[in-house]
Amino acid sequence: xxxxxxxxxxxxxxxxxxxxxxxxxxxxxxxxxxxxxxxxxxxxxxxxxxxxxxxxxxxxxxxxxxxxxxxxxxxxxxxxxxxxxxxxxxxxxxxxxxxxxxxxxxxxxxxxxxxxxxxxxxxxxxxxxxxxxxxxxxxxxxxxxxxxxxxxxxxxxxxxxxxxxxxxxxxxxx
Ligand code: FES
Numbered sequence: 691x692x693x694x695x696x697x698x699x700x701x702x703x704x705x706x707x708x709x710x711x712x713x714x715x716x717x718x719x720x721x722x723x724x725x726x727x728x729x730x731x732x733x734x735x736x737x738x739x740x741x742x743x744x745x746x747x748x749x750x751x752x753x754x755x756x757x758x759x760x761x762x763x764x765x766x767x768x769x770x771x772x773x774x775x776x777x778x779x780x781x782x783x784x785x786x787x788x789x790x791x792x793x794x795x796x797x798x799x800x801x802x803x804x805x806x807x808x809x810x811x812x813x814x815x816x817x818x819x820x821x822x823x824x825x826x827x828x829x830x831x832x833x834x835x836x837x838x839x840x841x842x843x844x845x846x847x848x849x850x851x852x853x854x855x856x857x858x859x860x861x862x863x864x
Contacts (some may be wrong), residue, residue: 723754741776
């Protein structure tokens, strides 16, 4: 008959067997001690967290033997890597050809003005991150932006103001 300790250990083993390691953890095991693993590991961390947290830098440092200070240098060199978490909503403003000729730069400027945020930065309240992107695939609606998974087309300064206001109001009501 199992003692309480046995039962506890079985329960713990069962719980642990159900824990699915994150893709970043898998990448750390896979690339441990491997030369040239830094960029793939940073990409795995960026994919996992949408930015590179400090803890990820230290974990990468531990498996690659590259000093954390050196990893910070690499992270800040490449624009694909971010050291701060993205906002709750990513605003993707299309600057593909169709959107560009239909005023995407004006759209971008209007958004930076309303939200007081620069391109590739996040608003102080952590709600929005602004990113210009290439064609979003719905050129007939140019100029276009996406907020999260929602697409907004045929934008003009007035519609943008209303759309952003709706998001902010929705947040303050939650
Ligand atoms: S160019 Fe903007 S959606 Fe295609």
